[in-house]
Amino acid sequence: MSTNKQLRIISPNGHLGFAPTKEESFKLGAATKPDYYCCDSGSDDIGPAPLGADKSVGMYDWQVHDLELMLLAAREQGVPMIIGSSGDTGSNSRVDMYVQIIKDLAKKHSLANFKLAYFYSEVDKEYVRGKIRDGVQIEGLDGRSSLTLSELDKTDRIVAVAGVHPFIKALDMGADVIIGGRSSDAAIFAAPAIREGYPEHLSYYLGKVLECASFCAEPYAAKESVIGTISHEDVKVTAMHPDQRCTVASVAGHAMYERSNPFFEYFAGGMLDMTNCHYEQYDEKTCRITGPEFVPIDGKIKVKLEGAGKVGEKYIGIAGIRDPYSIKHIDKVIEWSKNQVAEMAAGREYFIDYKIFGKDGVMGEMEPVKDFKSHELCVVVEGVAETKELAEQVTLMATRQIFYARLPEVKGTAGTASFVVDEMLRCTPAYEWTLNHVIPVDDPLELFDVRMIEVGN
Template identity: 80%
Template structure:
């Protein structure tokens, strides 16, 4: 293909479907006719429960809303649309959900035929076990030990985190719309830039700056559209909301947040080095970035694996406390309640947690508080056990025993001391991350197979 001098990618939302995309800035961006519409739809920030339970955390209506905005404009303009980590987790069922939504929207809007590519990210435990038995070490990330067969057996669902490779393969196949399984956030945006011939050094930074959409702009405003422009020399990012700007401070701050080393970030297939990035104010709403570098992984390619395993069923209880004496002695109150549960359920495998909100106006504390100045506390009680009945019983007892705490200097009833919810609420089952590891592969496409179908037209 002819070498392009620049490529413009519209990102409408930092997490598609988590909350609805704001339409005003989206349509402002769409009116500039970008080359691609791309959006990430997943994260491990939401915890292990959605993956383990195989569900979305975003409402179906929100997901459809965001996909509809992108699909209609992308097809109207005849440019590709790319979605990564479908349905929050990128599991197979979430990919199928998004594929079906695209089919439904194509029919609803009577869109002409187009090519829809998709790929799955789930990995079978038998595949991992076979690798381990053959001597392959599945290395842990963030201080974790290598994967053990015991942790593998405790895992309910595994997804591999794709890099740019399946997206590039889909573009090579002529895809108009791509629905991806679990993916590196950067990959969704870096892939089309790399496929169009732009440098990896800049393409991965483009992905980094676009992945959270308007989080890289100021003043703060989520779910607003930004457009990233890549050339062979730089990356520029522009806010579409009339009152937002992408500034040196907002873009650099976003690029370096939430990491122990703010100048490096692991991306699938390598490391993004931002040590020598230079940020300049290009115009009122645009920041220009140069100097980023992508460092490929040496040796075998390693693919990240995320695994979730069920711990037990969960219930939630809520208690409000206003009595000054109980508030001053809240730690004793909580210990009394926990002790009563321990006494009653000896030998039972359970977990009980009390989260105290309102100590001096904040949630909990980092250090012991000598004097609690709050006039009211909220205690959230979380109980986890092997069965729903047992989880409900443990949580209910833990919550009600707050009311019955035996404190010194209390004479007679403490009936006005606390209001305790008389029922507890069922919650999503408790899960834990069993896998945050990397597996070496001979081929970056080893865990991903791209499929293509035709959608629209007379379907």
């Protein structure tokens, strides 16, 4: 057990590089000399396309900005910096990109030599195929059935979601900076606390409350820094922005907002039970939390796998409608458009979707429009097909046919759509989640190879 009374970790951004970290609150937090600088850089909330296409959704310059803030502060203070799920997805190419950014920043600022650890999270499909053929059950999550070879064949890229173990190993190796592949959001923060001897139940709760940075504070403000403090008895979280506070309501609300059962969070080897959490206002800007429990799960450790597979090429079209009669009968307009696409693309596979946005609300495809009071609508058309040519054709046809819809009681060329985008917008290809499963492993480091290099001027 650590003899230190407390450990302090700064979380500057709930998703590094997704939008730039706000510098004022970060500098206020850095001035308090935290023990660790930790940040999550990824999420599956962004959908399967970035993983499948192996690209980032954050701008490169924003990612450099956030890494630079953290690196300079951590190196000046001489404390560790930890990044998980590098480059949004934690794929190997994103880890390599972040490692190179750290090298470039070290050279730019003439930093003294330091140890940089990194690990990859991508999993070879053949490794997974071998497990299935050996009779290993790779269980599905969120209602999915166990993984089959046919589902695996549809997959272009797989990442394993790391727990605390590769981060702890890197710290044991003497790392000053850690660049991680795909990781559990909370594990990035829990790892240093567990390594330094703080209780697992409080360490995992610390990670849970810090992972989204200022989302646990009020009033709402993103990309602001917060500091989590763990002792052997409690966790405290403090907002750094001058106008934000971590309150009982904001912290409890954040801890419970994103799960079907809001009181439980699962990790490799155990489960965080927040049923008996107690929240109290410690001071004006700080909430104190006690009472979480960590319940070990018997049996093998299971690691989550995320996989994405390409569905087809994708285009977007946009139509604006101001004609009151067309707005009132928008369901018939969409039905006409769909039928015209079906006639044009008969015998070929495609997917078409309509999202209808109006000033009084948002509707999904073909939902009733009774009492819809907007004076204008925006229809976003999404077309997907195996080839770029067919995807563009079905999207263009669907968008233009909104203008040409044949409605009863419309006489002459009154027109329906006031504006149609004829130039289709080509998008990243469409992908789907093919894996949301857990695979049993004998060693929690089995899928994560931790490497170390020395970086400096």
